[in-house]
Amino acid sequence: MKALSLALVGLLLWSGCRSDSAQRTLLAEGPGVRITADAFREAYLDYLLRTGLSDHPRLRRLFLEQMIQEALVVYEARRQGLERTPAYQEEAQAVETKLLVEAYARRVLYDTVQVREQELAEAFVRLNTEVRARHLWAPTRAAAESLYARLQAGASFEELAAEVFQDSTLARSGGDLGWFTFDEMDPAFEDVAFRLQPGEISPPVQTAYGYSIIQVTDRFTRPILTEVEFAKKRPLLERYLRFRKQQAAREACARSLADSLQIRFYEATLRRLYARIAGRVVQETEADRDDWMQAPLLTFGPAARRVTWTVADFREQARLTGAAHREAAARSPEALKEFARGLVVRHVLAERARTAGLHRTPDFAAARQQALDRWLYQYVRQQVQAEAVVPEDTLRAFYEAHRADFRMPARRAVWEILVPTEAEAHRLQRLLATTDFVALARRYSRRPGAATTGGYLGFVTQEQLGKLGPAVFRAREGDVLGPLRVADGYVLLRVGAWQPERPMTLEEARPLIERQLKPYFARKRWRQYRATLMAQYAERITRYLSRLDTLCLTPSTDA
Numbered sequence: 001m002k003a004l005s006l007a008l009v010g011l012l013l014w015s016g017c018r019s020d021s022a023q024r025t026l027l028a029e030g031p032g033v034r035i036t037a038d039a040f041r042e043a044y045l046d047y048l049l050r051t052g053l054s055d056h057p058r059l060r061r062l063f064l065e066q067m068i069q070e071a072l073v074v075y076e077a078r079r080q081g082l083e084r085t086p087a088y089q090e091e092a093q094a095v096e097t098k099l100l101v102e103a104y105a106r107r108v109l110y111d112t113v114q115v116r117e118q119e120l121a122e123a124f125v126r127l128n129t130e131v132r133a134r135h136l137w138a139p140t141r142a143a144a145e146s147l148y149a150r151l152q153a154g155a156s157f158e159e160l161a162a163e164v165f166q167d168s169t170l171a172r173s174g175g176d177l178g179w180f181t182f183d184e185m186d187p188a189f190e191d192v193a194f195r196l197q198p199g200e201i202s203p204p205v206q207t208a209y210g211y212s213i214i215q216v217t218d219r220f221t222r223p224i225l226t227e228v229e230f231a232k233k234r235p236l237l238e239r240y241l242r243f244r245k246q247q248a249a250r251e252a253c254a255r256s257l258a259d260s261l262q263i264r265f266y267e268a269t270l271r272r273l274y275a276r277i278a279g280r281v282v283q284e285t286e287a288d289r290d291d292w293m294q295a296p297l298l299t300f301g302p303a304a305r306r307v308t309w310t311v312a313d314f315r316e317q318a319r320l321t322g323a324a325h326r327e328a329a330a331r332s333p334e335a336l337k338e339f340a341r342g343l344v345v346r347h348v349l350a351e352r353a354r355t356a357g358l359h360r361t362p363d364f365a366a367a368r369q370q371a372l373d374r375w376l377y378q379y380v381r382q383q384v385q386a387e388a389v390v391p392e393d394t395l396r397a398f399y400e401a402h403r404a405d406f407r408m409p410a411r412r413a414v415w416e417i418l419v420p421t422e423a424e425a426h427r428l429q430r431l432l433a434t435t436d437f438v439a440l441a442r443r444y445s446r447r448p449g450a451a452t453t454g455g456y457l458g459f460v461t462q463e464q465l466g467k468l469g470p471a472v473f474r475a476r477e478g479d480v481l482g483p484l485r486v487a488d489g490y491v492l493l494r495v496g497a498w499q500p501e502r503p504m505t506l507e508e509a510r511p512l513i514e515r516q517l518k519p520y521f522a523r524k525r526w527r528q529y530r531a532t533l534m535a536q537y538a539e540r541i542t543r544y545l546s547r548l549d550t551l552c553l554t555p556s557t558d559a
Contacts, residue, residue: 129221
């Protein structure tokens with residue numbers, strides 16, 4: 001956010017510009033290319049805000065070339081029939097649902113959002129303030145409340161961070177996040193952190209990632225803040241705060257709607273669904289799977305018009321969300337419930353928007369086309385870059401030059417049983433006297449895939465094991481360690497064979513070398529692809545550079 005403000009003066013005023021009818025004025029045209037002044041202005045201003053760069057004629061021309069290249073990539077993708085692929089059709093469904101919810105929010109919620117002068121002044125101070133804080137994270141409110149109670153009872157951030165964080169840096173540093181400023185953290189986290197005094201500890205705070213308990217350890221505010229600086233940054237701050245308040249209004253609306261819909265779950269189905277996601281379901285017949293897909297999962301709506309979703313309905317709705325959301329839903333049964341509630345709310349809002357005919361407006365059609373064009377561009381880019389190959393002679397030369405750097409660290413074979421409570425871990429520990437570790441892992445471990453692997457984690461390094469590493473590497477082959485506290489519950493670990501450190505062979509080092517070198521060759525291949533397209537269509541693209549150079553960046557002056 002600090003970088004964004006640097007471009008403010010340069011983008012607000014551009015000397016020598018003239019008015020234009022932006023929606024009709026073309027800056028470039030050709031096959032698949034139709035870049036209007038209005039489209040350029042919107043994209044270019046966003047670029048300046050994101051990068052902190054200042055407006056300049058040369059930068060305008062470079063940015064126009066980038067827009068032309070993107071349009072040609074999309075044009076070629078459509079010409080080759082990519083919009084007829086299942087991946088495109090699925091994305092079109094997801095985009096339409098997302099835009100319907102956005103259109104409904106804009107119509108019902110956004111007009112009521114106002115940014116007060118006091119909020120602008122507070123944001124300006126935050127923009128010039130840096131805060132250092134540490135936190136403890138928990139996936140659920142109950143777990144967060146338990147951590148908070150332990151802090152109140154005298155436990156330290158350091159000992160609790162070592163328990164809750166799998167990230168070794170956070171675990172060792174007591175959850176220290178370092179210095180941050182305005183718009184660098186989750187909004188809910190930021191609001192609390194900026195209001196805390198150094199040393200003060202917050203109660204659990206719900207964020208987009210779970211729950212955090214925050215302690216500010218230091219803060220610094222630039223001592224001289226002038227009215228002139230505030231006036232320069234005011235338009236940017238107002239735009240940003242309006243966006244944040246719109247997002248907050250959407251979240252509040254979603255929570256209120258979820259409550260009013262009275263969403264109820266079939267708990268047995270939910271538990272079975274989570275078990276399948278976690279990989280703890282035994283092999284089923286095709287008939288069993290078909291029956292399972294039709295099992296009712298949840299109901300919602302008024303008593304007279306309750307709607308029931310089966311597992312198949314849930315999967316269809318979940319398919320239209322991003323991979324990150326689906327992965328978050330797999331963390332726990334509670335997270336899965338929250339994910340399902342969000343799907344219901346999204347579905348209801350989209351249906352309300354559709355009933356109101358919001359999908360028939362020109363603005364909706366334009367937004368849909370723009371979103372799908374962006375997706376096509378990224379899809380083609382990923383496909384082209386994925387085809388990049390590190391030449392064999394380059395790979396071998398790199399290995400020979402850096403052979404000493406490629407070493408296989410010492411590793412231990414490890415099996416794991418993960419359970420939610422210490423009492424359950426002790427019960428399984430007692431069962432080990434008469435039952436095989438692998439059999440217990442298959443039956444009881446909550447780790448995804450344990451039913452198949454028997455809890456086998458493979459040969460792992462001490463670093464991969466985090467805080468458990470030293471104990472595992474001191475153990476003898478065949479020892480069972482635990483119960484040990486981890487972020488997801490309690491584990492029992494069976495320690496197996498030892499593999500000492502040794503040099504890597506070329507084949508073992510190959511994935512590491514490819515990971516290091518492939519980004520260069522992927523970027524090179526992508527540049528070549530775009531250059532080929534530009535050369536193919538060069539004579540059919542017309543640019544109106546005099547219009548570009550004199551374009552006003554403030555649309556209010558357009559005729």
